[in-house]
Amino acid sequence: MQFHLNGFRTGNPEIPEPAGSRAAAAPAGALPEGVDVLIVGCGPAGLTLAAQLAAFPDIRTRIVEQKSGPLSLGQADGVACRTVEMFEAFGFCERVLKEAYWVNETTFWKPDDQQRAHIARSGRIQDTEDALSEFPHVILNQARIHDFYLDVMRNAATRLEPDYSRRLQDLTISPASGEAGNGDSAYPVTVTLERLDPAHEGQIETVKARYVVGCDGARSVVRKSLGRLLSGDSANQAWGVMDVLAVTDFPDIRIKSAIQSAEEGSLLIIPREGGYLVRLYIELDKLNENERVTSLNITTDRLIAAAQRILHPYTLEVKEIAWWSVYEIGQRLCEKFDDTPDGAEDCLPRVFIAGDACHTHSPKAGQGMNVSMQDGFNLGWKLASVLRGQSSPRILRTYSDERQSIAEELIDFDRKFAKMFSAAPRDPAKADGKGIDPAEFQTYFVKQGRFTAGTETRYAPSIISDEPTYQHLAKGLTIGMRFHSAPVIRLADAKPVHLGHTVKADGRWRLFAFAATEDPAGASSRLRALCEFLARSPQSPIGQYTPKGADIDSVIDVRAIFQQAHRELAIEAMPSFLLPTKGRYGLRDYEKMFCPDLKSGRDIFDLRAIDRSRGCMVLVRPDQYVANVLPLDGYAELETFFGRFMLRS
């Protein structure tokens, strides 16, 4: 954490001074007439986006929600490794890690071969493969994740709070939308909202927005107003889900367990935070064609009885039900996540949809909340960058391109996973070969571990994600994938840190310069030459895109990683570009240089397969995805890359 740059201030450094900004222009309790971004819906996608935009006092953001206040009882609870990495960027991962259940292992149970009415443990695996992420896979009530985001928003300079009790009535997009200025044409989206709180019930508010993002769930009014559909089919399989406090002699009640009984269906046990609570996903009857799960009139008694039958011979005595629901499995997807028509390459999006509004699937793989939050993270920096005049609005088209493919992959995965889960286990005593081999299910589960951890996401080449021309210089940092962090030692103070944790959710690009073998301080070092180029060349993207008077790292934050041990290097001999002076006092920033953590034996150059003899530049987007890998002297490529979408300041 860095603070006190512009003077010492007492109190919590995580709460900056409020900005006397456009953000605060509306009277309390009412929405302003015009906003830069209107977010509809306070779910995981909307809150991630709002938390990201709240960091910028020069952007007027509002988030509206139909409910009268924050969620207090969760629905989702799975938090993938990749999501915890993102929480680190938002500054609250330590709260999640402290409070959550950690999924360390997963067990598999199947019918006992000798006694098929009994279940028996058939496998036990590590949940997440080693070194996939520096963070674990955890489980935490969605409501708590919301709380953490709301704290980020509340503590941000904009002091952003949701406007509750607002139902979206209508959304229209003005056909001729201009880009610049503050006239009506700059606010092409008109939204009408109905207030639902008793004091203002029925009042209609009209808000004009530059951009609107519909994070309003599977029945999204924003999506419908775009004329888009969620298409897909239902598998006609009903499931129940319950969060319970229970007493059981099932030995793996504190371990994530997938249980397939011979005749009574399947059960998934997800232990929950706090040591006592547990979530049960319980397979119910197959639905008939066109039958809805609600028509089954399922009661909690029936759910409990089903769970008890599946767990036989173990007992389950439910003492309290914290939350429960029934649902049918279905995978549905929207063909595009914005308002631009197909094929219209020049058309720029003004309205987006994210989260359940554009993709729904079964909850058991614990993916929904995670993918929705990554939707928000993907879109947030792009909107901020465009609204702040740093990037061309063309980058906004990449949101639908990137996230729609990811949702498609998720839906494919989920269809297969859900089918496996609902299939009866094969009986070795029967020659019919029907049903699924429990071992096959386990193998599939292991194979998909990276996918469910969220670390397999890979964006295709685009204007913000380059072709892998120089990928061989950093084989372990794949272009299009998230920057896989590794431990390093900070040169100036010898602190062991994670390099990836320098990538905060602050809308900045990162340029990691991995130095070649030579002494980086040497007059002929390639790192010194790069610093010289970045600091002084008219072609430097730093010079071209950093606003006058702004800190040198405010748009592109350059950090160097050396191969030498930290005690072998003299900080005073390094290029001064790596000790930049910042803020109103011109204080030096000492946190730009890093060395491998040789003592722990985990050398980042080995871990991420960096070409030691040549070094390289690794460009990382504000959402932590690797945008490019270039040679240390790839000045022209660097200029070309940024030149495609960045705007001169």
Place this chain on the structure above:
Amino acid sequence: MQFHLNGFRTGNPEIPEPAGSRAAAAPAGALPEGVDVLIVGCGPAGLTLAAQLAAFPDIRTRIVEQKSGPLSLGQADGVACRTVEMFEAFGFCERVLKEAYWVNETTFWKPDDQQRAHIARSGRIQDTEDALSEFPHVILNQARIHDFYLDVMRNAATRLEPDYSRRLQDLTISPASGEAGNGDSAYPVTVTLERLDPAHEGQIETVKARYVVGCDGARSVVRKSLGRLLSGDSANQAWGVMDVLAVTDFPDIRIKSAIQSAEEGSLLIIPREGGYLVRLYIELDKLNENERVTSLNITTDRLIAAAQRILHPYTLEVKEIAWWSVYEIGQRLCEKFDDTPDGAEDCLPRVFIAGDACHTHSPKAGQGMNVSMQDGFNLGWKLASVLRGQSSPRILRTYSDERQSIAEELIDFDRKFAKMFSAAPRDPAKADGKGIDPAEFQTYFVKQGRFTAGTETRYAPSIISDEPTYQHLAKGLTIGMRFHSAPVIRLADAKPVHLGHTVKADGRWRLFAFAATEDPAGASSRLRALCEFLARSPQSPIGQYTPKGADIDSVIDVRAIFQQAHRELAIEAMPSFLLPTKGRYGLRDYEKMFCPDLKSGRDIFDLRAIDRSRGCMVLVRPDQYVANVLPLDGYAELETFFGRFMLRS
């Protein structure tokens, strides 16, 4: 973290429901007429004590402070490893670790042998030896530590807030004080306080208390009212201290650095949190006999000029001074930390003093705040245990015994450390041998590392800390010293955790049963026999001291550590005593059993030198100090130990 035991509750699990308790009996803004404990002073000692007592709704605690509100600018800033361990017990170590500066290394600078007017780096060492603690040595503004404690108090069931703007006028102890009942004799201490806030200025409040603790600093009125003195002498050496934002080319400005110049005195650099702020301790003139530092009329300009001269040839340009002060080194100590007369073995203390009220010393070793907080932690559980009827008030005598010796050691250390710091460095070109060899200073610093880390504290045998009869069974867990944590795997959910982090600041004793080599689930295992004894024998301290209806672990929390890998053991085969049913639903607590972390190669049995063939019991006090090591079948010794001071419920 465990929660939801007595039913699911939404919201932050770190904030329990408020208790409708005696704690809330007073009208807002006024002190109640009678309290169990009155703490005078909101410094580190007082807040640690208050945070500890705030956990108990059945104890009426108040803390008063002369100032009108919380501290916003710090004085102390050093946080030793041992202190972070304690913060873990209070539940806020992750906030400290995130925000603080980490002292990873220390450098030493001395006059350059060739050019003595220049300083040159003479050494660089790791600040804390490996594996001394699982936590680092950190630096953080005292005000922020206060904030964290205030949050703990505010969030506790008692919702304890300090009563500000109260000046202690007078304290009297009634000579014939009874122990039991609620009559006047149960509240033998009478305190009068003057209100200082404009709305009540000059109003006098009288409070009767069972116990009073003076945490009211070096000029403690509580100490004076006991007729006790701080004795010792001043070294007549003036120092200045400044927190600054500065620009410098001194290369180690982000590393703790001890600098001895040839002619200009010494300087200690302590980098501070946030990446920019730095604290400078600057040696000033020797004082004449009876001269006070205030008489020198030292200005910040003079402090800066002195620092600049010492740093030569490096430059220092101070941009902002966040805080500064001048002080003279002096080591002073009170002979006893309570109100009992010397030699009166039967006399029970009613008034205590803690922190600067009973020991003062120089700040440069970063010890003051740490030792003061440990005073509060030492006293807190003892007061709670006595007030809740669990222990004999005789244990209160151990507070002064234990903490006075520690303060004495600190004063001895500080005297030597301060003297070395102020001595001129020896000039190798001069044959007079005068001054101190910088290498000797560095050697002393390294040798004292464990002391300054706070991990060397060792309490002498007493009724709550046994003789080391069976110490050989756990050589790495020394009786009288803090329980040195080690990594383990929790059996029920395979989570990697630190065993020591089960010792929270909740007033409970811990009994760690380290199993012998045999299968712990076996019918003849010594662990099973111990569980049988603890669960059922009339001699069991669990049975004797746990109140009826209370959870089985509410007074003594038993945890078992096995030698086998966690996948080799079947939780369902373990003694049911280790899966206790708790709370209103009788839910099972799955967090009582642990295995070595064999994958990481750090086996707790090796790390702490536990006798593998015999196993052992390790008893840990509520303040994390090892009270006893006993054989697994040391039932009689266990009963005898607790029988010395615990009261049957």
